[in-house]
Amino acid sequence: MNTFNRIAVNATASYYSFHTATLAAILTEREFNFIKDQLCKAVGNALTKYYREPYWHGKTSYNFLVNAKYGFPLIKMIKISGMNQRTTRKILITINPRAMLHKDDYPYVYISSKEDIRRSLEILTKFFVDVGINDWISLNILRVDRIDLSTNINLNDNATVEQYMKLLRQGNYPYSSRRVCIYSKSQRRKIPTPNSFTVKSLRWEFSVYNKQYQLKDNEKKYPKKEIEEAEGIIRFELRLKYPMIYSRAKRINLSTVNDILLHADLIAEDNFPRYLNKCYGTGAFVKKTEAQKIIESSQYKAPTKEIMCAMLNCCMQKRNLHIVSEIFSKKTYETLLKRFNTLGISPITIDSKNPLQRFEAPLYYIKNYNTTTSKHNKAVKNT
Known part of the structure; x- marks a missing residue:
């Protein structure tokens, strides 16, 4: 096939x-x-x-x-x-x-x-x-x-969106990309964008952001009802440029403008998981204590458990998986991330004071809480 x-x-x-x-x-x-x-x-x-x-x-x-x-x-x-x-x-x-x-x-x-x-x-x-x-x-x-490939997820309210965005803003920067920053007048330096996570290279840009906040930043441009409708929505975007568009399209036998635009969903489905997994891993976000329990009860050897727990502590301190990836060697970091994926957890953990105990990986919400052409398209939550 x-x-x-x-x-x-x-x-x-x-x-x-x-x-x-x-x-x-x-x-x-x-x-x-x-x-x-x-x-x-x-x-x-x-x-x-x-x-x-x-x-x-x-x-x-x-x-x-x-x-x-x-x-x-x-x-x-x-x-x-x-x-x-x-x-x-x-x-x-x-x-x-x-x-x-x-x-x-x-x-x-x-x-x-x-x-x-x-x-x-x-x-x-x-x-x-x-x-x-x-x-x-x-x-x-x-x-x-x-082409700006996109998908929306609906988490119902901005309080939940903001809690999830706190985790997503801690992602790694894949494929030698860099984080997009803005200048802060109060801090007098460039800082990462506050309501989004955006990384870019010459041929692509990957972004996750609170859709309502994005519309509010330009509230003169958008109707009030449009801004209200965006509550609870997180948008994921993968912006591809020429010639990368055609190299990605070629993987699934697409070549013409009609083919690429009409089958943009297939190009996105072939590429979004790759970027999401590089940024966050494939596992769920849990509290650090829960992640440590899962690691300790695993079949991994003691030295592996020790370095995985060290990675958890490092992530909690730095709040930035990219910084953590540079502390470890590339081979060690990629091996550890695969081990976290196997256990079904991310090295990025939820703050201990947060009342929420668990967030699933982005791909879970994309498949189960998707809201592409209407909020009513949200899938039923798996139990």
Whole structure:
């Protein structure tokens, strides 16, 4: 059975999708000028609005805001002049299927269904026809330049969300990534983002955050009802960039824009566990005393138990699994994490003063408390 079929069989329920994708194409000078001219003409027909960004280090950007009836917000025509006197011209199109089709139904809280994605691509194709560029640009020419793979879990209230986020913010930074930080005026230094856990590299970014807090940070942009609907929701995002998108898609026999967007759930299902397991391990979060009991009652030898308990203490002190991973050698850390996984617990533990005794690993909530296109999609808790 090939990889695509194996994943399709396992994906009996679709827990994942995407919320935003950027499509792109490299253009010749003739193609660039024609498409730009047609988009400028569309301004007169009220199909677009136009503004130009200031010239910056050889980069010129022509931005077209698309008429609301099409739903997708922006087309960018970018011209970059390099030091070698060569000029690169490209088109960038940003689409958010849920925002395109559900303007009055919490478009920024939830993410896209397959039907939303299919209809959004039809709308995009219609726009190409309406502005007269369909002979110059199409889905067959475009590539997926960035895709924000996503899933939501519903923990009912923000008090529970915040307790869980305290644990998730202690995760490791996988694959030589770095933690995203913000500048704190009070501390006069950069600190990790307070309401999220985000790590990034050149080709990908992984983020976990309190969805309601994210909307509140931009409360002028989002309706009050939308912000209220987001209570209790944690969003997990894996933002992939070109060419990593295609290397990941190739693993499950996907290649075209249509294939990648319509089967984004399969790409996500093939990749989310990898990043989650690297960040947190596969086990549940428990109190340190409970974790020590589980370790002591295991079949591991005394020296192994001793170093595992030392890792627990280190995690409790540092509150950062990445720092812990650098204290141990790479081989020792990976071996210890596998042993924790075998016992069904994470080295990250719940604070002793917390009344909650246990949180499951993220993948458990993704499968059992998933809320992708509606809060009502939450699965029944396993007993």
